[in-house]
Amino acid sequence: MSSWHNWARTEQVTPARIERPTTPDEVVDAIARARTDGLAVKPIGAGHSFTGIAVAPGVQLDLTGLAGVTTVDATTGLVTLAAGTRLHAASALLHEHGLAFENLGDIDVQSISGAVSTGTHGTGRAFGGLATQLRAVTLATADGRLLRISPTENAELWPAARLGLGALGVLVDLTVQTVPTFVLAADEHPEPLDAVLDDWPHRSAQADHVEFYWFPHTRLALTRNNTRLPADAPRTPSGPVKRWFDDELLGNGLYEVLCRLGSALPGTVPGINRLASRVAFTRQAADYSHRIFATERKVRFRELEYSVPLDAVGPVLRELDRVIEANGWRVTFPVEVRATAPDDVWLSTAYGRASSYIAVHRYIRDDHTPYLAAAEAILRAHDGRPHWGKLHSRAADDLRPAYPRFDDFLAVRDRLDPDRVFTNPYLERVLGP
Ligand SMILES: Cc1cc2nc3c(=O)[nH]c(=O)nc-3n(C[C@H](O)[C@H](O)[C@H](O)COP(=O)(O)OP(=O)(O)OC[C@H]3O[C@@H](n4cnc5c(N)ncnc54)[C@H](O)[C@@H]3O)c2cc1C
Incomplete structure (x- = not known):
């Protein structure tokens, strides 16, 4: 049997069986066969969750052939x-x-x-x-x-x-x-961190899609504002659009080299981050939305992300900065901050509130545990809700108060899956047995 691991190499498993259904009826048959054999069933996607949510010790359903x-x-x-x-x-x-x-x-x-x-x-x-x-x-x-x-x-x-x-x-x-179809005009530029933090609840609504990255050990925020334009708006004329942060830093072999250097010689990290921030420059680009929203992440890392109320971003990042420096941690990967609208999806991290998202990362060769645990403690104290696919330590009993409709979700689970055909160890932790 071949073994499976996720993108971040935080989880691996050798399923009892792998099935590759290509039609809905074949999915139904695969579930029935698993039940006959007393095995749990878990579909996988691209394995890009950092948590064990996609771990399938029983029957792994690979749905690559059920596509289009x-x-x-x-x-x-x-x-x-x-x-x-x-x-x-x-x-x-x-x-x-x-x-x-x-x-x-x-x-x-x-x-x-x-x-x-x-x-x-x-x-x-x-x-x-x-x-x-x-x-x-x-x-x-x-x-x-x-x-x-x-x-x-x-x-x-x-x-x-x-x-x-x-x-x-x-x-x-x-x-x-x-x-x-629409065009996105991207505007990236560095700004002083404190000005961005103080103004975040307001500035996060100043363009259609606003975010920023903060490199620990620096006082600079790399901001990105994406503005929606009609499909016939002018697009950046030559070749594929390159953005500084994703394509020229995170997507670059040089960044891997810098992260390795920082991992081997932690004392070099503040200098590396200052260099990374200093070489950031103003960049404007426009292209069809899917080419601007998404990029390739070549350098592997581990990540924790929480949603918090909009106005918690400043206090959280200032506290995180203090904790990083107090512990002498040397963190190469930046912290990413985003924001979304409230929604009414029961287990959504944005359920019932406009949300900011704060994501902390560590390079794959660095020990991520103390830094992520410290960040999680700060985020929890700000009424944070963890991303279900990113590293966190929460379990059902302390997730329940964070999600007003948690027990309603569990009631649906009891109705649709009373025998726990679709469970795995991660789901037992976050939802209960
Ligand atoms: C480099 C990187 C960048 C990322 N960027 C972002 C980001 O910008 N924003 C963000 O929110 N997240 C981000 N993530 C997290 C990622 O989007 C989620 O973890 C997502 O679930 C991964 O999708 P996947 O197809 O790999 O699913 P998997 O990790 O394979 O599976 C996730 C869950 O979906 C279930 N599932 C899969 N298929 C089915 C099905 N057919 N029916 C029922 N359940 C199913 C699995 O059983 C499992 O529970 C990022 C992750 C990485 C590694």
């Missing part, structure tokens, strides 16, 4: 995607129809199902995470049905099923509300 666009309505923008479709493939197919995802995160190699199931989000005060773009799903259930769930079909399951952590069944297709 099932239906497109270019008038309404409603598009149905097979569950294993990767976001980058979906974006390319949508573009052919003059359509696009309303918003995306930093990368697009994930499967649509994996991304929505963990609450994947981008940035934008007027925009929610990927799960808010869903209009219906089809779920293969533990008892062998293909259940259509939407605001009008099995509606009582809808607020749970659109962000289900893979705990409710296997998604076989997802209907997404897309928007007409």
